[in-house]
Amino acid sequence: MTTKEAVARALPVQDARIYPRGGLDVLSRAEVARLRDASSGGMHELLRRCALAVLTSGSASDDPRAARDLYPDFDIQVAQQDRGVRIDLTNAPAMAFVDGEIIRGIAELLFSVVRDLAYMAIELGPEYASDLETSEGITNAVFGVLRNARILQPSEPNLVVCWGGHSISRDEYLYTKQVGYELGLRGLDICTGCGPGAMKGPMKGATIAHAKQRRTNTRYIGITEPGIIAAESPNPIVNHLVIMPDIEKRLEAFVRMGHGIIVFPGGVGTAEEILYLLGILLREENKALPFPLILSGPTIAAPYFEQIDRFIRMTLGEEAASRYEIIVGDPVAVSRRMTQGIKRVREYRLAHKDSFFFNWSVEIPHEYQQPFVPTHEAMAALDLHHGRPAPELAADLRRAFSGIVAGNVKEDSMQRIERFGPFRIHGDPDMMQALDALLRAFVEQRRMKISGEYHPCYQVVT
Numbered sequence: 001m002t003t004k005e006a007v008a009r010a011l012p013v014q015d016a017r018i019y020p021r022g023g024l025d026v027l028s029r030a031e032v033a034r035l036r037d038a039s040s041g042g043m044h045e046l047l048r049r050c051a052l053a054v055l056t057s058g059s060a061s062d063d064p065r066a067a068r069d070l071y072p073d074f075d076i077q078v079a080q081q082d083r084g085v086r087i088d089l090t091n092a093p094a095m096a097f098v099d100g101e102i103i104r105g106i107a108e109l110l111f112s113v114v115r116d117l118a119y120m121a122i123e124l125g126p127e128y129a130s131d132l133e134t135s136e137g138i139t140n141a142v143f144g145v146l147r148n149a150r151i152l153q154p155s156e157p158n159l160v161v162c163w164g165g166h167s168i169s170r171d172e173y174l175y176t177k178q179v180g181y182e183l184g185l186r187g188l189d190i191c192t193g194c195g196p197g198a199m200k201g202p203m204k205g206a207t208i209a210h211a212k213q214r215r216t217n218t219r220y221i222g223i224t225e226p227g228i229i230a231a232e233s234p235n236p237i238v239n240h241l242v243i244m245p246d247i248e249k250r251l252e253a254f255v256r257m258g259h260g261i262i263v264f265p266g267g268v269g270t271a272e273e274i275l276y277l278l279g280i281l282l283r284e285e286n287k288a289l290p291f292p293l294i295l296s297g298p299t300i301a302a303p304y305f306e307q308i309d310r311f312i313r314m315t316l317g318e319e320a321a322s323r324y325e326i327i328v329g330d331p332v333a334v335s336r337r338m339t340q341g342i343k344r345v346r347e348y349r350l351a352h353k354d355s356f357f358f359n360w361s362v363e364i365p366h367e368y369q370q371p372f373v374p375t376h377e378a379m380a381a382l383d384l385h386h387g388r389p390a391p392e393l394a395a396d397l398r399r400a401f402s403g404i405v406a407g408n409v410k411e412d413s414m415q416r417i418e419r420f421g422p423f424r425i426h427g428d429p430d431m432m433q434a435l436d437a438l439l440r441a442f443v444e445q446r447r448m449k450i451s452g453e454y455h456p457c458y459q460v461v462t
Contacts, residue, residue, distance in 0.1 A: 011070055012094035016102055018087050020111040043121050046226055050117065050243065051076045053233040054109045055089075055096040067093075067230065078114060087114065109234055109241045112149065116243040117226075119148050124245060135366040142244070142252050143358060149242045151221055152257075152357045157346045159219070160338055161191045161258035163273045164198020165266030165447050166232050172265050175298040175331065176201030179262065182335035184209025188342075191258055193250075194222020194241060195232030198264040203237040221257075225250045231409035246371045247402060251276045256359045259342045260292035262334060263324075265301045267447035268408070268439070271308065272401035274324075276368070278316060279394030281323045285363040290348050291323075292341025299329040304445070311438050315397060315431060316390045367395055374403030374413055376420050379458075384427025384435075400425055400435070407457025408448060414457070423458045436460040 052074055056067045068074075073091040080086075087110065096106045124132070124141055131137040146152050160183055164176060180190060180202030190206045192199035203220045210218045222238035225247055234241055244250040254261070255277060263274055277293065280286055295305050305326050313321050327334050346356070354361045372378065382396045403423055406413035417423070425435070439460065448454045 013071065013074070013091040014089075014094050014097050014100070016089040016092060016097070018089070018102055018107055018110070019081075020085060020087065020114065043117055047078075047113065047117050048074065048076055050113045050226060050229050051089075051110055052093075053229045054106060054113055054241075055093045057096070057106055057109065057234050057236055067233075085114070087111075105236065105239065109238065112241040113243060116145065116149065116241075119145060120243075120245050123148075135364065135369060138249070138366075138369040139252065139256070139360075139364065142249050142256060145244060145249070146242060146253060146257065146358070149240065151219070151240045151242060153219075154355070154357050157259040157342050157349070157356045158188050159191055159221070159257060159259050160188050160202075160342075161254050161261045162198065162202040162264065163193070163254075163261060163266065163270055164201075164264030165270055166195045166197040166199065167267065167447055167449060168197045168265055169300070171298050171300055173197060173201050175296075175301075175329075176264050177205035178331040179264075179296065179334050180205025180207075181209045182331045183338065184215075185213060186335055186339050187213065187215065188335075188338070189219040189221070191219070191221040191223065191254070193228070193232060193269075194224045194234045194238050195228075196235055198266055198270075199232070200235035200237065201264075202262075203235065207237055223250055223253050223257075227406065227410040227412070230411070247405075248369050248371050252364055252369060255280065255362060255364065257357070258359075259345045259356075260338050261294070262338065263293070263295045265297045265304050265447070267442045268401045268404045271438070272398050272405060274308065274312070275316075275394045275398040275401065278312065278320045278323060279391045279398065280362065280364055280368065282316070282320055282390045282394065283363060283365070289362055290341065290344040291362075292338055292345070293324040294334055294337060294341075295324055295326045296330075296334045297328060302328045304441075307438055307441055311434050314434050316394055320390060320394075365391075367392075372399045372402055374399075374406045374423065375416065376423055379403045379423040379425060382425065382427070384425070384431055386428050386431065404439070404458050417457045422456060424461055425458060426461045429462060432460050432462045436462055 049068065052067050052071060071091065071093055075090040077088045078085050079088055096102055123144060132141060176198045183190065183202065184206030190202050192202065219240055220237050221240045222234050223242050223244060224232065225244045229243065244253055251273065261277065263270060281291060295308065297305065305328065309321060309326060325337065327337065349356055352361055382400055384396055384400065407417050407423060442448055443454055
């Protein structure tokens with residue numbers, strides 16, 4: 001028996017039988033049968049992986065294979081009942097239980113996993129592939145997943161999306177918490193990628209502020225996707241979890257749901273998100289759209305934002321830089337600016353008769369919505385050259401960063417790199433030099449990986 005096997009067997013586990021509430025308990029027999037088929041067929045391994053990520057919520061690892069190796073005998077089965085479904089857990093991590101009972105918040109996240117994967121299998125399955133061939137169809141699909149998750153609330157605009165890295169310094173984490181606190185005092189809810197670091201901090205700060213303001217109907221929304229959740233398991237504060245089918249629909253969900261975005265220090269995933277949003281805002285159809293975008297961190301993070309800003313100005317131009325504001329070391333100023341920006345969003349939505357809970361007005365082109373599969377061929381073929389329209393260049397730069405994210409944390413991409421070597425990224429020499437310098441800074445600042453030595457999954461050809 002290997003050391004890993006010995007550790008795995010030594011970890012405490014527990015069997016459980018739980019009964020979902022809210023959504024999964026009002027399914028018809030036909031729906032339950034289809035869900036059962038989906039969970040026991042090709043979707044079972046995906047269900048198992050996502051469920052394990054939730055059951056190890058709060059884990060400090062960003063290796064998608066770590067939990068699976070530690071709990072190799074874990075299994076989940078969805079069983080049919082006359083009144084809905086029953087979830088059977090075998091050899092589940094004991095950390096998800098207290099005195100033999102599953103922690104309520106973890107149970108709710110587990111139900112969310114089953115709900116969203118069932119929706120994907122039933123409502124976004126192969127027979128609906130033609131509906132996803134148009135931009136309108138994809139946006140409707142994003143809306144459908146969010147509505148099915150019951151997080152589209154027709155209330156006043158107050159949802160701030162917070163982006164940032166899962167691997168950040170202690171000072172940066174405390175700063176995100178302070179910003180979250182100031183946002184919470186002003187009645188704003190938080191939406192993040194649901195993981196640790198800059199995704200947990202704002203939620204934690206807002207939790208305290210909401211308690212002080214005696215707000216009880218609060219939302220801490222985590223939006224993830226199957227390839228990410230295993231590496232960024234939901235933090236304990238998330239009370240609404242949504243699993244989108246892929247990274248592109250996840251990004252669209254952020255933009256459609258959020259009323260403003262704050263970007264904290266992060267790595268390649270954060271850079272990907274910034275480029276995605278800027279590419280959309282730079283389009284002619286969206287230039288008049290108010291969308292507060294603030295880049296912020298503690299004073300020690302100023303060089304980080306200088307690097308990001310320099311890279312954006314060099315690649316996308318000054319117009320792109322005009323769409324965001326950098327505020328360093330001032331959580332109160334960030335929160336005030338965001339509150340002011342959301343007021344302008346509200347006025348715009350009223351004037352254009354757009355909903356508060358889902359931004360239909362923003363134009364997201366089809367090429368931004370198409371899933372990008374980061375193969376070695378696709379990464380080498382990215383058109384990273386000057387002279388292209390900024391939105392198109394932003395789209396390919398986003399794909400470059402997305403490929404690196406996949407190589408860092410997604411199991412299928414990690415396997416490709418182990419087999420064929422690192423991704424090779426080509427482009428104009430000055431752009432490649434700027435990209436290489438930015439990525440080197442991420443590595444040096446330990447923004448690529450929570451722990452252990454980082455081995456680059458990419459090679460920038462300069």
